Amino acid sequence: xxxxxxxxxxxxxxxxxxxxxxxxxxxxxxxxxxxxxxxxxxxxxxxxxxxxxxxxxxxxxxxxxxxxxxxxxxxxxxxxxxxxxxxxxxxxxxxxxxxxxxxxxxxxxxxxxxxxxxxxxxxxxxxxxxxxxxxxxxxxxxxxxxxxxxxxxxxxxxxxxxxxxxxxxxxxxxxxxxxxxxxxxxxxxxxxxxxxxxxxxx
Amino acid sequence: xxxxxxxxxxxxxxxxxxxxxxxxxxxxxxxxxxxxxxxxxxxxxxxxxxxxxxxxxxxxxxxxxxxxxxxxxxxxxxxxxxxxxxxxxxxxxxxxxxxxxxxxxxxxxxxxxxxxxxxxxxxxxxxxxxxxxxxxxxxxxxxxxxxxxxxxxxxxxxxxxxxxxxxxxxxxxxxxxxxxxxxxxxxxxxxxxxxxxxxxxxxxxxxxxxxxxxxxxxxxxxxxxxxxxxxxxxxxxxxxxxxxxxxxxxxxxxxxxxxxxxxxxxxxxxxxxxxxxxxxxxxxxxxxxxxxxxxxxxxxxxxxxxxxxxxxxxxxx
Numbered sequence: 325x326x327x328x329x330x331x332x333x334x335x336x337x338x339x340x341x342x343x344x345x346x347x348x349x350x351x352x353x354x355x356x357x358x359x360x361x362x363x364x365x366x367x368x369x370x371x372x373x374x375x376x377x378x379x380x381x382x383x384x385x386x387x388x389x390x391x392x393x394x395x396x397x398x399x400x401x402x403x404x405x406x407x408x409x410x411x412x413x414x415x416x417x418x419x420x421x422x423x424x425x426x427x428x429x430x431x432x433x434x435x436x437x438x439x440x441x442x443x444x445x446x447x448x449x450x451x452x453x454x455x456x457x458x459x460x461x462x463x464x465x466x467x468x469x470x471x472x473x474x475x476x477x478x479x480x481x482x483x484x485x486x487x488x489x490x491x492x493x494x495x496x497x498x499x500x501x502x503x504x505x506x507x508x509x510x511x512x513x514x515x516x517x518x519x520x521x522x523x524x525x526x
Numbered sequence: 527x528x529x530x531x532x533x534x535x536x537x538x539x540x541x542x543x544x545x546x547x548x549x550x551x552x553x554x555x556x557x558x559x560x561x562x563x564x565x566x567x568x569x570x571x572x573x574x575x576x577x578x579x580x581x582x583x584x585x586x587x588x589x590x591x592x593x594x595x596x597x598x599x600x601x602x603x604x605x606x607x608x609x610x611x612x613x614x615x616x617x618x619x620x621x622x623x624x625x626x627x628x629x630x631x632x633x634x635x636x637x638x639x640x641x642x643x644x645x646x647x648x649x650x651x652x653x654x655x656x657x658x659x660x661x662x663x664x665x666x667x668x669x670x671x672x673x674x675x676x677x678x679x680x681x682x683x684x685x686x687x688x689x690x691x692x693x694x695x696x697x698x699x700x701x702x703x704x705x706x707x708x709x710x711x712x713x714x715x716x717x718x719x720x721x722x723x724x725x726x727x728x729x730x731x732x733x734x735x736x737x738x739x740x741x742x743x744x745x746x747x748x749x750x751x752x753x754x755x756x757x758x759x760x761x762x763x764x765x766x767x768x769x770x771x772x773x774x775x776x777x778x779x780x781x782x783x784x785x786x787x788x789x790x791x792x793x794x795x796x797x798x799x800x801x802x803x804x805x806x807x808x809x810x811x812x813x814x815x816x817x818x819x820x821x822x823x824x825x826x827x828x829x830x831x832x833x834x835x836x837x838x839x840x841x842x843x
Contacts, residue, residue: 332556332558333701341555341556341705342551342555345705348675348709352713352716353716356716357720375607375609376607376608376609379607379608379609379610379611379657380611381653382610382652382653382656382657384607386720387668387716387717387721388721389665389721389724390736390739391727392724392727392728392729392731393728393731393736393739394730394739394743397745398745424581425748425806426578426581426807427581427584428804429804429805430581430582430659430663431662433661433663434661434662437661438661458603461597461600462596462600465595466595468593469593473588488742488743489742491754491755491756491758491761492755495755
C-alpha cells in the first residue's frame with residue numbers, strides 16, 4: 325500500500341469540513357424521517373431549512389422499499405382511436421414490447437405512481453371527485469404521450485389493479501378447486517377518454 | 527507487600543468527554559484512506575449510469591421532452607422541493623443531446639478519464655433526469671445518486687483509471703477518500719434503517735408473508751418462484767431474514783466480527799431481488815454501495831490473485 329499522504333488537514337479545514345458533513349448528513353436523514361406518512365411534525369419542521377439542499381441534490385427519498393406491505397401491481401390499459409377510425413389497444417407497461425427490462429421498469433413506474441392517487445370505482449363520489457384533481461393532470465400527460473406515439477385522436481384509459489393471490493388461492497387455482505366465483509379478478513377503474521383537445525368524462 | 531498499579535487505570539489520564547468525542551470524530555472522518563475502494567465503486571457506478579443513460583436515451587423525448595409522460599408543468603405534483611433543478615427544464619427540445627452528455631460523462635467516469643469533471647457531470651445528469659421524470663424513477667436512481675456524491679467529493683480517479691495512467695492521479699491514502707467512503711457508508715446505513723423500519727408498519731412482514739407478495743406480483747416477476755406457495759415456512763424464513771438483516775445492518779456492519787456476515791447477506795438479498803423481480807440494475811447498485819465497507823486490502827488481495835502470473839511450476843504443469 326502506498327505511504328499516507330503527508331499533508332494533514334488543519335483544525336480550521338477540519339471544522340469547515342465537519343459543518344459540511346453534518347449538513348449533508350442532515351439532508352440525507354431528514355427526508356425519510358419526515359415522510360412518507362406516518363411522520364412527526366418535528367421531523368417536518370427540522371427538514372424545512374434543508375429543503376433547498378434536498379431539492380438541489382435530489383435527496384428527497386423515503387427509502388421504504390416494499391413497505392409497509394408489498395401490494396398488487398398496476399398497469400394502464402389503453403385503446404387509441406385514429407382519425408381513420410382504426411383502433412389500437414395495449415398496456416402500459418408492455419412486458420413484450422418494453423425492452424430492455426429497465427425500460428419496462430421505468431414505464432411500469434408510471435402506473436405504480438398514479439395508482440395510489442386513484443380511488444377505486446366504488447369509493448364515495450366525494451372522495452373520487454376530490455382525488456381527481458391530483459391524478460387527472462398526470463393521466464392527461466400519459467394520454468397525450470400515447471396519442472403522440474400511436475398517431476391517435478382519442479384514447480381511452482383504464483387503471484388495472486392486478487389481483488395478488490394468496491398461496492392458498494394459487495394452489496387451489498392450480499388444482500382446479502376454485503369456488504366457482506371469479507375471486508381472482510383484476511380491479512379495473514376507468515380513467516376517462518381523452519382527445520387531442522382535452523379530456524372527456526369517463 | 528508492594529502492588530503495581532494497573533497501567534490501564536493509572537497511566538492514561540482522562541481527556542474529558544468532549545475531547546474524546548472530538549478525537550473520535552477526527553479519527554473517523556479525517557484519517558487518510560486508500561482510494562482503491564472508491565475507484566472500484568467508480569467503475570461500477572459509471573457502468574450502471576451509462577446503461578441507465580442508454581435506456582433513457584432510447585426514448586428521451588418521451589421522458590424529458592415537452593410532451594413527455596409527465597408534462598413539465600406537472601412535475602411539481604410528484605416532487606415539490608425548492609431548488610429542484612434539471613437541465614431538461616431549460617432545453618426540453620434537446621433532451622436526446624443532454625442525455626447523451628450524461629452517457630458520455632458516465633463512460634468517462636467508468637474509465638477514469640477527466641474523473642472529477644466526469645463525476646460532476648454524471649451527477650448533474652442523474653439529478654436532471656430524476657427531477658424531470660419523477661414518474662419514471664425508482665430505487666435505482668436513488669442509489670446512483672447516493673453513489674455519485676462520494677465520487678464527486680473523493681479522488682475516485684486516483685487509481686484504476688486512465689487519469690492514473692496519464693500521471694494525473696495521486697494514489698496515496700488521503701482524507702478526501704476517507705470522507706467520501708464514510709459518507710457512502712453512513713448513507714447506506716440510513717437507507718437500510720428506513721427500509722427496515724418502514725417494513726415494521728406492515729403486518730405481512732411480521733407474519734413472514736411479505737416475500738410472497740413480492741414473488742406473486744406478476745408485474746415484477748421475472749423468475750417464477752410461486753412454487754414457494756407450498757413451502758410457507760421457507761417464505762417466512764426468507765421474509766424475516768430480510769427484515770432483520772435490514773434492521774440490523776446499521777449496527778452490525780461496523781464491528782469487524784459481524785461485518786463479513788452482514789456484507790455476505792447483501793449478495794443473496796440484492797441478487798435475489800434482481801433476478802426474481804427484474805430489478806437487476808437496482809440490485810447491483812446496492813451491492814456496489816456495500817463495497818464501501820470492503821477494505822482496500824481485500825481488493826488488493828483479489829486483484830493479485832486474479833492478475834498475478836502463475837509460478838514456474840504451475841506453468842510447467
